[in-house]
Amino acid sequence: MTRHTSDFLRQRSSNMSLRSVAAANSLNTSRLSSFANPSEFEKKKTMSDAEKAFIVGNLAGCGWLSLCDSCYRDLPEHHTESLALRLRDDRNSCSLCKVMSTKPEAFTEPFLKFMQENPTIFHAVGYFKDKASSLGYKELPARDDWSGKLEAGGKYFVTRNGTSVIAFTVGKAFKPGNGVAMVAGHIDALTAKLKPVSNKPTKAGYVQLGVAPYAGGLNETWWDRDLSIGGRVIVRDESGKTSSKLVKLDWPIAKIPTLAPHFGVGIMGQQNKETEAVPIIGLDNSDISSSTAQPLGPAGSFAATQPPRLVKIIAKELGIEDYSQIVNWELELFDLQPATVGGLDKEFIFAGRIDDKLCSWAAFEGLLASEANDDDGIIKLVALFDDEEIGSLLRQGARGNFLPSVIERTVESLCGESKTFGPGILGQTYAQSFLVSADVTHAVNPNFLGRYLEDHTPRLNVGISIAADSNGHMTTDSVSTAIITRVCELSDCTPQVFQIRNDSRSGGTVGPMLSSALGVKSIDAGMAQLSMHSIRATCGSLDPGLGVKFFKGFLDKWEKVDAEWQ
Template sequence: MGGGQPKNDFREDDVLSLDEDAVPPYAEEFCAFIDECVTTYHACEFFQRELTQVGYIELKEKENWIPKLKAGGKYFVTRNTSSIIAFAIGEQYSPGNGFAMIASHIDALCMKVKPVSRANKDGFDRIAVAPYAGGGAGQSFDGSFSTWWDRDLGLGGRVLIKGADGKVVQRLVCLSKPVARIPSLAAHFGDPAKGPFNYETNMVPLVGMTSPDAEEVVPTTMGKQHSSRLLKAVAKELGVSVVDIVDFDLELFDKTPSCLLGFDSEFISAPRIDDKLCSFAAITGLINATSDSAFMGQSGIVNVVGCFDMEEVGSALRHGARSNFMQTVMERIVEAQVGAKGEDITPYTANLYGTTAANSFMISADVTHAFNPDFDGIYLNGAAPMLNMGVVIACDPNGHMTTVAPAIAFARTVAELSGVETQLFQIRNDSRSGGTVGPMLSERLGVPAIDLSLCQMSMHSIRAMTGAKDPGFGVKYLEGFFRHYQTVSGLVQQDY
C-alpha cells in the first residue's frame, strides 16, 4: 500500500449500532401508530382498543352514567367515532376536587372525497375531493396543499353498510395499496406550471384510466354519485357487496410509511404528525399513570384526556372542541359522584361545577414550530424550540394561546418533578400566529390552562418531521402531569 493512503478504520458494527441500539423510547411505537391511524376514525378506534385493553370501560352518551361511574373507575366515551374523551376517577375523589385535563386533536389535513365524486375526463378516472384545512374555500390552501403534488395517496375512512337484517352499521376501511396521485405540471410549460392553481380543476387526483363507453354504473343511489371502481374497491376491501354501501366518509392521505431519519436516526419522518403526536403522548401518558394501582388508590382527582376532531377547520360541530362535549362529560362525572360514598351533600349545582373548574388545570397539547436552521431569521430570539430538547410552552399575548405566568410556573414545576426540560415558543410580531383548542375550551369551561406542546418541522405539509426523542418526552411529561398534579396544585395556586 502507498504510504500516502489514509487508514480505513471502518467496521460494520459501528454502522449497525447507530439505528439498532439508540432508538429513543416510544419512537417506533409512535411510527406504528401513525401508519395505522390513517384517518381520524382510525385514530379514535385505536385509542378505544388501547384503553379497553387496560381496563377502561366504554360509555354511551345516551346512557345514564350515574349508576356506572365509580371512584377508582376508568372510562371513555366517543362522539361521531372521531372524537374521544377518556378519564379515570381517583379512589379518593370527592365532588368539587379538581380535574387534571389534557386536550388535543386527532384530525389532520387531508383531501375529503366529495359526496359526488365522479370526475372522469378524457379517458382518465378521477375522484373529486375537497381540501380539509384552513376554515374556508381557498383560504390557506396554496400553502397547505402545495406539498400534495406527486405523492402516492391512499384511501380510507368509515363506511356505512346495510346488513341482511336491515340494520346500518359502521365499518372502517383502508385500501391496502396507494390508489391516487395528483400529478404536477412540468416546468417546461412555463407560467401554467407556476400557479396560482384552481383547486377545483387543477388538483383532481387520478385513480386510473377508463373508456367513457365502458364505464359501468352501479344501480344504487351511491352508484349515481361515485364511480363503480371506487365502490367496488371499497366493497372488496370490506368483503361486502357494492349494493350494501349506504354512504361513507372517505379521504385521501399520504400512503408512504413513517420512518426514522438521519445518520443516527435522530428524526421521525411521518405524515399526520399534527396532531397525532400530542394525542398519542396524552393517551399513552394517561394509560401509564392510571395503570398504577397505587397511584389510583391515592388519587383524589379525575384524570382526563380529550382528543377532538375538526380542529383544522375551526373545531365546530358537535364533535369539535368548541362543542359541549368536554363540559357535558365533566358535569356528568361530578353529578354521578355526589353522594356516591354516602356523604350528606347537597345535590349537584352550578356552584359545585364552578368549584370543580377552579380547582382544575388543563394542558392544551398541540404541536408547535421547531427551529429550522435554513430560515433562522424568522424566529424570535430565545423562543425557537429545538427538536429532541423537551416539551414546549407556547405563548401568545393576543389570546391564540392560553398561557399566562401562573400557568408557566405550574408547567415548569411539573417538568422538574418529571425530569423533562421545557422550552418556549412565541411567534414574531411580523408573522401570523396559529391557534389551538386551548382558548375555546378554557373560555367555555372556566378552567386555568396552558398551551404546552411538542415541536415539529414542516407543519401542515403532507409529510413532516419531529425528533425521535420527542414522543418519549411527551409521554414522560404528560404522565408526570397526572402523577404530580396534586402536589403541584398545592404549590402553585391558579386563582389569580
C-alpha cells in the same frame, strides 16, 4: 412446583433473538413453569405492571423482546406466543422496564406503528378505544344513564361521532368538588375528502376523483405523492340494521400529477384546487372503443354517485356483495409512505399527519401509563377532538359541549345519592382544575432563522414547548407557566418556549375556547415539529417519548403542584 432460577432461564434463552417463531413458541409452552402456582396466575384479575407496560408500549408483534427476569415472570403467556425473547440481567435494557420508567426511546417504534396503522381520524379513535379497553377502561355510551356506573378508582372513555374521544381515570380518594387534570388536543389533520358525488367524467382516458380540501389539504406538498384512500363506510345489512365500518387501502390509488416545467407554469401554489388539483385514480380508454363504464346501482342511489371501480374495491375490502348496502361513506386521501426514522443517527421521524397525532398520541399514552395511587384525589383526563383545523365549531369539536358535558355527567354520577350535585360542586370542580392545551408548535428551521423570535426557538429531541401569544391565541400566562415549569422539574422534563414574531401570524389551539368555557387555569404546551401543514413533516425520534414523559408527569404531579399554591 420448583421455580427455575434466573441463570437457568438465561441459559435456555441465550440465543432467543435469533430463533424462529416456532422455537419461541416451544419456550412459551413451558413458560408457566416459571410460576409457583400457574393456575392462580392464569386466573389473576389484577394486571401486572409488566402486562400494562406491554400494552402501553404497543409491543405485540414487535418480533422480539429483551426482558429482565422479573418482567418475564410477570408477563402472561398469551402476550409472547409469537415473540422471540432475550433475557437480560440489566433492567435498563429490558423493553418493559423502559416503558415503565418512561424512557423516551421506548416510544419511538410504537409511535411509528401507530402512524402507519391509523391513517384517518376514524382509525385513530378506534385505536384509542381498543387500547383503553385492553387496559380495563370501560366505555360510557353517551345515550345511557351514567347514574351508579362510575366509582372512585374507575377508568372510562366516551366517544362522539367516531372522531373525538375522552378518556379518564377517577382517583381512588376522589371526592365531589375535587379537580380535574386535563390534557386536550386534536386528532384531525389536513387532508382531502371525497365529495358527496365524487364520480367525475373521464378526461383523455383518465379516471379522476372529486375531492375537497379539508383545512389546508391539496396544497403544493400534495402533488406527485403516493395517495391512498380510507375512512368509514355506512352499511345497512339485510335486516335493515345500519352500522359503521372502517376501511383503508394498502396500496397507492391516487396521484395529483404536476405539470412539467417545460410548459412554463410553476406548481408553487398557483394551481386552481377545483380544476387543476384533481387526483387521477385509473385509466379508462373505453371512449375509443365507444363503450362506457356503467354506474353501480339505480339512479339516485349512493353507489351511482361514486366511481364504479372504487365502489367495487371498497365493497370487496368490506366483504360486501350487494353494492346497495353502502348507504354513504366519509373517505379521504392520505399519504401512504410509511412513517420512518431518519438522519445520521436516526434522530428524526419523517411522517405524514404529525400535526397533531404527535401530541394526541403522547397524551393518551401518558394517561394509560399514569399511576393509580390510593391517595389520588383527582380525575385525570385526556380529550382528543376533531375539527380543530377548521375552527372546532362542530359538535365533535372543542367549541361543542363534549368536554363540559362529560365532566358534569361524571361529577354528577360520582355524587351518588348525596344530593350535593349542582352549580356549587361544578364551580368548585373547575376552580380546582387545570388544562394543558396540547398542540404541536414550530421547531426552529435552520434555513429561516430570521423568521423566528430570538430565544423562542424550540429544538427537536429536547422537550415540551410552552407556547405564548400576547393576543390570546394561546391560553398561557405567568401562573400556568410557573405551574408547568414546576411539573417539569418534578418529572425530569426540559421545558422550552415559543412565541411568534410581531410581524408573523399566530395559529390557534383548543386552549382559549376550552379555558374560557370551563373557567379553568390553563396553558398551551406541545411538542415541536418542522414543516407544519406539509403532507410530510419532521419531529425528533425521541419527541413522542418525551411527550409521553411530560403528559404522564403532568397527570401524576398536578395534584401535588396544585397543593403548593394558595
